[in-house]
Amino acid sequence: MDQMSRRFALFILSVAVLCLVVSVGALGLRSIGLLERNVRPILETNALVVTERVRDRIESAVAMGIPYEGLAQVDEYLDRALEGSHGISSIVLASPSGVEMYASGRAQSNQTRTEAEASNSSQQAEPDRLRDRGLQVLPASIQNELLRWLSPEMSATGNRARSSTTGNGVVTLPLLTADGTEFGQIVTRIDQTFVAQQLLDAAADILVMVFVAVVLAVEILLVVMSASISSPLAQVARLLNAVVGKDFRRLEKPAGGASMRRAIRAGNALLEALSTRMADLKARIETGLADAADADRMRTRLRAVGAFVEDGRNKIGTTAHLAGVRGAAFLFVMTEELTRPFLPQFISEVLGSGPAPGFDGMDSTILIAVPISTFMLGAAVVGTLAAGWADRVGRRNGFMIGAALASLGLVITAFAPSLAILILARTVSGVGYALCFLSCQGQAIDQTTTANRTRGMSVFVGGIMAADVCGPAIGGILAEQFGFQLALLVAAGLGLLSILLAMRLLDGRDEAAQSYKSTHFGFEPRIVLECMSQPRFLVAALLAALPAKLLLSGFLFFLVPLLLTDIGATSNEIGRITMLYGASALILMSLFSRLCDRFGLHAFMVSVGALLTGWGLVPLAYGATVSAVAWSVLVLGVAQAMSISAQSALFTILAKREIGTYGPGRVLGIYRMTERAGSVIGPLLAGILSQYWGLAGAAAILGGLSVVTGTGFAAFFLVSGLRSEDDDLKTRGTRGYDVETV
């Protein structure tokens, strides 16, 4: 039945995603068509205006008596005319016979190209061709219908009405003296690649938004479906399965829609009636029948009927389920992820241009890093030390306290008047974030057994990764449209929403009901010392775990937003680029972890991941453009998907003996601790580096650092090797025990 409900959920999800992709995709294509239709005439008009302006200037100079061939500094003049106008590739002044006399810089250096362009200009523009090639697979009638819908001005491929003054993207005007004699001509060419570039950019944006929309829709569907359909269905199934299996002890809490609740209540009532009667029967057997042999016989027969509660009172199960964890995790991670694309910029605005009081002599870039680092610090300290406390207050309470703190921190951040308050607010948010994380992780483990724990954890991690994708993209849009402050308040609002969700979906029972104790994660210096005295463990912690998180927080959370703002990207674009990290993790993480487990590639994957990260960042030293930064983020995402999934498994192999003695939680906790240390150091280090080498330089140096540590790690394990007796552990997948995203 569980299988069936999963298949049912999968079916609904597939249909929903398909509908979404098709409709959003079609809308996107249409908007590209509209964009193209609007951009071309604007470019043509613009080219005409520029050409006329240049023409008027030349004609008036000639009218003053300056000979056409004696005009001074014309190329420079044309260059400047070109500089101020988009979408023009060249302006050429020619003799009446067409011999070139003056030309803008690009036209001079690309003479052959412009010639080729002119001869090709009757051909279709690039995006038209791409789209039409795609449409050719369809029957002709559908092709025409689609084309008409996509670009209403086109009845058939390429039949475009061209402006009469601008034949084929070239504006040509004669140069006339006052009496109308032609003394030359001016030829302006429209930059065809400009249109294509604009359309490609728009297409990329639409693609990204489709992806984000799908991920978001899937998350919402999963939670809603789980709460109203699949989870109640599973309850009914459990009820029926229990009856079939002759287990009449457990009742299910009514959940889902009205009919579903009725069904569950009916089942419950039936079971309760059965239990009461069985208890009655038992009492009668125990008291009413003197014959011991009869009684024994009857007891045996009753046991054969099934398992019943002793006192006739059935225990009601909880509705808490994994999907609830996923929804809660998605929302609380989302609160932070929303702020990613603009937080550094927001902090720098709070700082203003003047020195921050109490922080004299510190460079402003470092000051921007401080609140980001203190968030990490708050999360690290609470994540390491408060696990036991989080267990004691219960999953739901822990989550609600955490979410309230995170939201409070965000509200204070939004109105922070000074850096000191901002630092405090970010620390509070960090503490709240860690509490939410511990509670969700705890419930995910509560809800699963050792057998299905890995899958359970992957449901939880799935929520986090989905938030990594949606958060930055949506946060960027919010910041762009409504400003930083409102985006921060929306994030705080999401935190409050997650409290409501937690009240409904998380386990409200106290400590006794928890199957798992986080105290296993407790911080004990003795165990830290023992693990760290092991060279392999130490090397893996310091050369793999720490640098990986250092790069993530230093580069992605701190440098990327600042760098992109510096280049001139909007919050919108920054959000989409930051999202690439989450997207690659979402797509590749499970693939890499499967590969890693199957072939035992842990150390290899960790080294390759570190080296890839490094080499992805180093090129930024040669100048950062928006696309260069986007590639670096993408490479970082792929590389970290590779190394992060391998790392926790690697540590279970390296510390097999310690895990055997102290349990996996405490030992892996040390690995998490080094990761968190990296997260705290990252922004600060990046801030200090950027003070001396600029933002792009700092990113490249961080990349270099990753190359060095990755090489060191690889060299060490190539020489020392993993312990051979641990081979059996390689495939066991203890990764599921704990996860970390901060």
Add this chain to the structure above:
Amino acid sequence: MLRLCDPRVAFARWCTLMLAMLCGAGSVQAQDQMPNLCERQHVDGAPHIVMVLWRGPTTVEQGVQAYFGNRDLTFNVTCLSANRDSSRFAQLVEQAKELEPDLLYTWGTSATLAAVGTYEEDAAAFPTSQTPVLFTMVSYPVQSKIVRDFDGSGRNMTGSSHTVPLVSQLKAMQAYRDVTRIGMIFNPREDNSVLNMRELGALTEEIGIELVAIPVPLKEGPTDSPGEPGTDVEAGSGEEEVAEGQPDPSALPELIARIAAQDVQFLYIGPDNFVGTNQETIIGEALSYGIPSFTGTELEILDGDALVGLVTPYYNLGLLNGSLIERILLDGEAPEAIPISTLARFTYIVRMNVALRIGVFPPLDILEFARILEGEAE
């Protein structure tokens, strides 16, 4: 006595000034139709201004007249012209003193020094303590020691300067054509000219341009110089007999030939009375070698054959002077507290007939913003 000015009045005055400046050259034409400021009938009871001028009323005074007209102000003006003879200034100042004006207006460094002297000497020929003085067209009021700085004179006077900063003048030359060498002729007897030459020399050296500056030789004779330090000494016109110890205009063609031999791109015409008086010879000789002249003062390009000029329009300076007169005589502001005024906007002028004659055409960019003079010089 200092009277605080009503902000509304100040605003109206400012608006008039700005509007009049915007109308600019158009108004110059309009003013030509009206009777000259100096020739107007005096009106009883109106404040009396005496103007000591170098060569009669100029475009500056047209600007003053326009300001009075726009603001509907009535003043009685008496003009005393030196007719380009600096030796007459002392006599004119005496005359002015006798007229007992409400304000003395002096045109140029020499006239101003003749009236008020330097602050060091503190021996003004004119009773400045009783009657306020407004000076104009003084290129270097600080270097000429008329005032200590531009913040205020500290004496019962204020004034305006037409000088365009030398850095801007250099940039204006470079905008027209590539410049590696600039020629300059100056009168060593004129302090402001020597100061200007030194400043230009320092600036050109800084940006790697060579300055070929040649002083005009002085007529040989007895060494007892009539000129005192800090006093401009001006020559008469070229045809007059040149006094001994004065710059000799007959040497000019040879000086120009020497400069032409150095392959300069521009001949620089500085604020030099001798050069100004002989500009026709100097600029004309240079043109015969195909060398264009650049000027920082309006006269040499409006009335002469300089090719390029970056100038403070005299008319606008006149408008500024008009507002200063209003502030002193009508608003009762203390002149010593009014800063020495300059204009922040300059006009780039190209004389196209000269460009066409020597084939040195203006770049297209300059045609976008320059004022183009197409006819022959007046």
